[in-house]
Amino acid sequence: MTPTTHYRGRFAPTPSGPLHLGSLVAALGSYLDARAAGGQWLVRVEDIDPPRCPTGAGDTILRQLDAFGLHWDEKIRWQRHHHEAYQQALDQLAAQGLAYPCSCSRKQWKAFSVYPGWCRNSVCDATKPVAWRLRSDLAKRPITWQDRLFGFQQFDPDVLGDVVLKRKDQLWAYQLAVVVDDADQGITDIVRGYDLLDNTPWQGQLQVALGLPTPRYLHLPLVVTQDGQKLSKQNLAPALAEDADGIRRQLFQALQLLDQAPPDILAQEPPEVQLRWAVAHWSVEQLVATVHRPYQPEF
Template sequence: MSPQKEQPYIGRFAPSPSGPLHFGSLVAALGSYLDARCNNGQWLMRMEDIDPPREKPGAADDILRTLEAFGFEWDGEVLYQSSRQAVYLETIYRLMADDHAYDCGCSRREVAEAELEGIEGTRYPGTCRTGAQADRENLAVRLHTDHPTPIAFKDRICGHVRQVVEDDIGDFIIRRSDGLFAYQLAAVVDDAYQGINQVVRGADLLISTPRQILLQHFLDLPTPTYAHLPLVPDEEGRKLSKQFAALPVSRERPLPALLEAYKFLGQPAFSQSPGSLQEFWEQATACWNSDRVPCNSRHTPLSEQG
């Protein structure tokens, strides 16, 4: 299924600099890039460097150099989220002023002791909605999720998705107690800032999409079209990630890795095997068909999926 054509396609790739580019990230980059290019769209680069404790020195530059070695070409300048802190803070103030967010002094242990199990572990029970513990130091900020209408959207790959955020997640954190801004908030703010209208990313983030759409509603921001790519498992069936020491892809041999990633995304075989990066990109862009991409939503147990 191709994206709608009413407006020019603007997509993006937004890695976090927590380590070198591995094969799972290459799959996400390739899927988003081919989808943008075959639709004559822009492909923007955003570095999600908002969690310094998890970041590795030099990783951001290493990821960019690896992408260049593989033949990726992004449009415009790289946007670093670390330069956007003032905008995120302003957004937090706006949400709080509109009574969409509130201070929270609950510790993780206190939330766990509520014993209300949700999709990602423990569902927050709303303890601080009335300010009961907001006099503590080092407060987090949570978003009110008492939204009367379920969040529903159609993912281009995984089909119809529906979730009642309050029931399945609860009021979620948009700024941590250590002052760092949450991924959900930063992604929403920067997708709107960059004019992103097509989000193509890994299926592990499908579970985040209803929360991001709820934030978009509260902030009067447009909702992009979403497409969630299958995840690459490791030998134990877990999502391939830097957390579990996934090996980086080699800059010296980009073509075999690109061919493997292309095949993993369910794309048709080439009539003639490409002998160079240029030939790969020409053929891959011409052959790309998002309808062939398999859905892998086993990491995303939402209320309803099609």
């Protein structure tokens, strides 16, 4: 990648628990891509869903990133402080006829693969609490983009349905908040896991509808166990190591999982040395475009 001062990347974890090896790979990939481009790397804590975010989990994540040498530029952004910006975006969409209130429950439309749009023209039951949805049938379609690893992508939003923008409990949904924050922070490049690739069409529709720029995307292979289970907090993936030896080994393993072929001797080096080598040698071209990347749990 040609170095540029215009690159702004980010790592945006949900603080539902500590980071694990899979999230380290995503964080490391985004960090290396930004640093190799001579750009900035930001951290945003996506804490808009309090029931999923235990007290202190965000601070734990920041300590983990610091321990692995992944130091960020600029002040940490906490989504919980930006509700007004999300409301302004929703109001704009509603004024354009691209967002609508919906009283339907998942139980009501469980026979359908996606929400069938029953409330698009009027709320089915005005006595019930409402969520707000995006009218994907009226927003830009189809959505296309060139993923830097997986190539040309095209999605017809009908396949995905009308995504929720604000929940019935008045909490903001991920899709709207992430689009507003990426634009407000001037993010030019998004590097994240392949599990979020099918979120990109909704985000593309919102970017166009709100008149916001579209970042470049690089979706990374997912780290899975030997039996194919994605490493995740839901699957009780173990937290990252805290001791110096474990940190060195897990950082080295993350470089291997990113197909960067680090020399074996690097595994004995502290994070700053490993990262210095990794930034100098970062190559997206070495990444293999496979969805799943098994790892050795005994490492």
